[in-house]
Structures are given as structure tokens and as C-alpha cells.
Amino acid sequence: MWTKVHEWAVTVDHKKLGVMYIASALGFFLIAGLEATLMRIQLAFPNNDFLPPTTFNRLFTMHGTTMVFLVGMPMFFGFANYLTPLMIGARDLAFPRLNAFGFWLFLFGGLLLYFSFLGGDGLYGAGTAPDVGWFAYSPLTGRAFSRGNSTDYWTLGILVSGLGSTATALNLATTIITMRCPGMTYGKMPLFVWLMLVNCILSLVILTPLTAAQVMLLFDRFLGAHFFDTQAGGSAVLWQHFFWFFGHPEVYVLILPAFAIASEVVPVFSRKPLFGYPFMVGATVMIGFISMSVWAHHMFVVGLSPAANTFFAASTMAIAVPTGIKIFNWLGTMWGGKIRFRMPMMWCTAFIFSFVIAGLTGVMLAIAAWDFQLSDSYFVVAHFHFVLIGGLLFNIFAAIYYWYPKVTGRMLDEKLGRLHFWIFVTGFYITFFTMHFPGLLGMPRRIYTYDAGRGWDTLNLICSLGVAVQAVGLLFFVWNLIRSYRKGEVAGDDPWDAWTLEWSTTSPPPEYNFERIPVVHSRRPLWDLKHPQDPDWKYE
């Protein structure tokens, strides 16, 4: 037992670290889901007094912070860590020990953040957990309005895990740039790896201003600086520019791994190569670039000039074009294929459908004038949950069903998987599709209660009931993960008849990944091996 613990605690192997990243992220996901459930119970009825307002505010702050920094980011790093070296034919990351360092920084940053629940007046008042929102707008975070240490927990927890993220992003980018196996040019990398590369570079660029802004906030709070202290002539809007210059690209950091997963799963289960690979790569790079010029669409109602609002509306709408190209290319991949609807493909299909809705509500929010109404309403909450659940989470499920056999050597159970799929997707639509409507009827975000008779009561009750359905679906998923580890069907090296390098080694892969470093000639090395008479490199 202790040798096992010790082995995992001191490991520098990218596969073990990847698994630990994903496992920690799943743990935090369940905690943040519990926080969301408590909030939905509070909002199920008007004037409900299930939670005091302070507790509710702490829960929505922690829910957002956890889901973004402790679930989304580590999920991305977990899959990137595990799969990137296997996909590019490398033995490990460029800096294995830095990789371990990054992981432990993330984990302890998260634990530091959650330590806040134990402070103050105990759990039901939710301790001294941060209560300023995951966006932490100044001047609410200033000493004058946020007494005690709740905001400092937020700042330091995110600062620590942000440093870990920076380290790991740098590590992954270095690995992808320098450690590809012979023959794997940039044009022959799996699209997954391309997306990870763009994502890591994006992370590096945006975590810097976030870190800077958080240091400035700490200066304000501890050293009497006045960057954001409006009482002393500081600026409330400055923080928003800093934060959203991080925060908007951040949501692309969260969604690009989802695109990466779909770009691996859809071709394999459609039995066709990815349609329009160069365009997919181009669209990815475009998204990365444009995502850094849209941040002020979170600030349409701050009172910026019409010129600024028009510019940011234009750039935000522009990002819909490369995103649309991606959707069309997945459809193009499915078109004319022979689609096998196993679990990973089910989730990716649900993802494409949900993401079309998410994208269209996103365009609606990009229409600055309409956003004057929609901003900070429940419509926004519905929109980004469609992005992050219908987009990211559905694909994370796809990825777990797809690569679990590689990681453990056993298949996940298909029957339990179908139950999980249908129940969870139904619950998701009940909750989050319904959630658009209270927003259209003027219900603002982040309110712990509301009066009866405003047209929001029934809609909120439906949203809350959907959460219970989602929870049942998740139970099947967790049970499936646990049960299949011991009793699942033995997978073999290549259960899906796939084409990228990770399927050419054993399941689970050995410490050194490959006996011999592979040599590739096309984007689908295993297709070339399986079809020597008709290899890909003839056509690329």
C-alpha cells in the first residue's frame, strides 16, 4: 500500500501525472457539482431560505472558480499530459520533473482554496470561502468591501495553481515543438496535438496578465496600493480589462481540448480521415489569435464608447467563423462514412448538436446591442453552460470512454454507458435549455433569491429538477468507472481500430511508451500499417 502511494507521489511519468490530473479534476468536479446542486435547491422556489445569502454567494464563487481552474484546466492538462507524448512518439515530456511540480502546485493551490471553507463561522455560513465571484470585480475585492481573508484565499489559491498551469503549458509546448518522432512534421501531427500546442501557447500568453492582476490586487490589499481602489482614485474598469484579457481566452483554453477530442473521435468512428485537416489547423490558430481580441465583450455594459462596443462585437462575431468551420468539418468527416455509434461517438454527436446551440446563443450575446439586455442575465448562464457542459464535458466523457481502455487495459461497460448518456443528456437539456428563458424574462445572475410572480418560478423549478436527473446519470458514470476497472472486458492494444500512435503500444502503455521510437509517413500511421496497398501518404 505505502509503496504504491510513494510510487505515485514521487512519479515523474507523464502517464501517471496525467491520470492524477484527471482524477483530481473529477474529484473537484463532483465537489463543484455539489455546490451547484445546493444553489439550485435554493433557487427552486421563490423566497426560499434554504441557504443564507452569504453562503449562496460563496457557493457560486467557489463553483465558478473550481469549475474553471480546478476542473477545466486540469482536465486539459491531464489529457494533454497522457496523450501528447504517446501521439507524437515520445518517451515523456521535455521536463518530467517540472511536470510533476506543475501538478502538485495545481493540487495544493486547489486545496489552499478549499481550506477557506474551514475558516470563520464554520461550514453552513460557508466559512471564509471567497464571496466576490470567480471574476472578482474590483472594488468589491478591495479592503473596504471584502474584509477578512476570503478574497486572499481566492487570489493565492488561483495564483499557486496558475503557476503550476504556466509550468505545464510551457512544458507541453516544448515537448510538442522539439520531441516529435522522425517523419512527424507539423503537417502530420494529429489534430489533437495541434490543438494542444495552440492551447498551451494561449495559456502562457493569458496566465501572465492574470498573475499580474492578482499580484496587483494583493498589493492593494496588503501594501496599500491603489490600482483598483476607487475610493483613492483607482480604476474599477482596469481590473475588468486585465481579468477578461485572461478570462475570455481562458474559455477557449477550456473548449479547444474539447475540439481536440472530437477531432480524434469523429474520424475513427466515422471510419474516415478528418475532413479538411489544413483548414482545421488554420481555424484553430485563427481561434487562438482572435480570442485575444474579444475580451471587452464581457464589458459591453460598462459604458465603453460606441466605437469600442462595435469593434468588440465585430471581433466576437468573427470568431464564430473559424468555429463554424470546425463544426462543418466534423460533419464533413461524418458525411459518407460508416458511423459506429459506440459511447465516444454518442457523446461527440451530442456535443456537435449542443455546441451549435451554444455557438448561436454566443452570437446573440456578441450582438452588443442585444447584450445590453442579455448581459449578466440567466441567458448568459445558460449559454456558457451549453459551451462548457454541452461542449467540454460531453467531450471529456467521450474521451474517457475512448481512452479508458488505453489507460487501464479494460473497456468501460456499454450498457451503463448508454444509461449514463441518455439520463445525463436529458437532465442537461431540462436544466440548461430551460435556463435561457428566465434570462429573457429579466432574471439577473448571482441572486440568491427572487420574488414570486415575476414569471421565473416555474422555470427555475424545472431547472432545479433537471439537476437531479443529471446527478443520477453521473452516478452511473462513476459506478461504471469503478466497476470496469476490475471487471471490464479486456481491451487489447487497439480496441477501436484507430489510427494514431497511442494505439500502437500496449494498454496500459509501458513506462517507456514505445519499444522502438516509431517513424511516421502520414497523419494516420496505423492506417498505413493496416492498409499497405493503399497508404495515406500517397494522398497527402
Add this chain to the structure above:
Amino acid sequence: MRPGSGNRAQCFAVLAMLAAPALALGAYGDAVHPIPNMFAPVSPPAEAIRQLSFLVSAIAAGIFLTVSGILFWCVWRYRARPGDDREPPQVYGSNPIEWSWTIVPVLIVLVLFLATWRTIDEIQASEPPPDSLHVTIIGHQWWWEIHYPDLGVVTANELHLPVSTADARRPTYLTLESADVIHSFWVPQLAGKMDVVPNRTNRLWVEPQVTGTFLGQCAEYCGTQHARMLLRVIVHEPDDFERWAAAQRAPAASDPSVAEGRAIFQRTACVNCHSLDGTIADGRFGPDLTHLMSRTTIGAGAALNTPENLRAWIEDPNTFKPGVLMPAMKLDDEQIDKLTAFLVTLK
């Protein structure tokens, strides 16, 4: 669609949103409109947004039907048949197709962009017309301070406006300022929201064309009681509005029978935060009490303004609004009774 009460009205509201019938202006009468529905606008900026939203929704619906149609067609037509193990034809892509589905979205985005640009310019109007009404609104944790600089009126949480008609337009220009953190002024039926930012002066233009009461609330998270920072907008006929303003300008009632309560008020720390004409109270931290009983609610919508609620509020405001910045003054029952008796005379 006439806002009513209960579930049927909600269903109607949702249906109205989806079907969005033309709004019959003037069908409202003087009712309270309980649903702050952005699709039932009564003011030009909100109406402009609604028009734009229909265009956007129509385009979005078209895209959704097309793309999801293709997706379902793929799922149905290209699903693997059992026993068919041959690989399908391997297609790697097609440049003409790629360019076509790049250029078409670009054109759609261009249309949306031009429509957006036009509406932004329409809403974010720069210069108020000379005869418009000016109101200054100051956001506080967690209530709204409202000034009419031209009329000499100060009130809180209830914005009274004259109605604008086709032959007598009465636009209102709101100047938004904050005393502490960021708030956001949002009455969906009048206009889009506008943040209320400290050290910054934002402006918003509304022009209600229907009389009645419209509801809104703070839309930017501003601390513990963000949820209880409600706002009512009461739109009057023009002469009605003048009467209201005159009543607000009138000096505070001074009923000799409640002198004891008045003395208690002046002895207590109330006077540090509240203002009350004719007393020593001139605080700016809490709402002005000169015409307290002319307002419908207390605590920015936390409770109806009845003598019983007012008494409970003075005893401990946390019963209605946990976390509110007004402290309980630890007065005994008799003192609270006298104080309440004094306050309810402030019509």
C-alpha cells in the same frame, strides 16, 4: 399579451417570447407589470433591441435548422449497418467546399455586424435633447439613490417618470454614478442595462410610452444583498407626474402628536445615515426619509412598506434583508412603537 399572475401568465410570457406578437401599446393601463420581459418593451431603446433580436433570432434559427438537419441526416444515413465491415471511401477534404463554408458565414456575420452597428449608434445616443428630463441615480450597497436636479426632488428605489406620447415626447436622461462598488441599472422593458461604476459617469436614455409600474433590479454582483436591490419605475401621465414632484418637494409632515417619536429619531444614530428635512438628520449613507411613506417598499424591495413591516424593519432589518448595512438600534419596544408612529406620518 397581458401580464397576469400565476402559471398561465408565465406560459403566456414564454409563448409571447417565442411567438412574439406585436405589442399593442396602451393595452396596459396603469397596471403593475410583474414580468420584466425584454420582449415587452415600452420605450424606444428596448424596442430597438427587440427589433434587432428578431433579425438575429431568425438568422440563428435558420443556421440551427440547417446544421442540425445535416447532423441528423448524417446520423441516420451514414450509420454503420451490422455486418458491413468494409471501410468507406477515404475522402481527405475539398478546397471548394471549405472556401464556400468559410465565405458564407463571413457574409452572415457581416449582415449581423452592420445591423448591430446601427442599433448601437441608435441606443448609445450622445446629446440629450434640451427639453428632456434629467435624473441622477447613485447606486449604493444595496439601494438606489435618485435625484431630480431640475425639480429639487430626492427619493430612493422608485423612479417616477412622465409618459412620452407621440405629440409630446418626454425622453429621460439618466446619469448613473456609484457610491461604493459596481452596480448595474436594469429595467428590461425600458432599455438595456448600464453599469453603475465608481469614479465614472455613465448615461442611459429611456422614453417610456406606457403608464404603469415596471420592475427592474441591480444586474451586477455587488455583494451580500445583490438580490435585494430592486427598482420600480412608475410612469405617470404628465400632470400626474407634476403632482407627484410637487408632493415630493413639499416639506416633511410635522405632526405634533408624534413629537416623542421624532425626538427618539433625532437621538438615535438614524440621523448619521438618513436625511429628513426639518430635522438634524442629513446623512447620505441611507435613503432619504422625508417622504418615506410615499414609497411602496422598504429595503429596496425587501418588503412592502406597511406600518407592521416598517416596525419589524426598525427592530432588525436583517429579518427582511440579511446582511443589510443598517444596524438594529437595540431600542426597546415602546421606543420602536413611538418611532414607527412618527415615521408613518411622513407621507
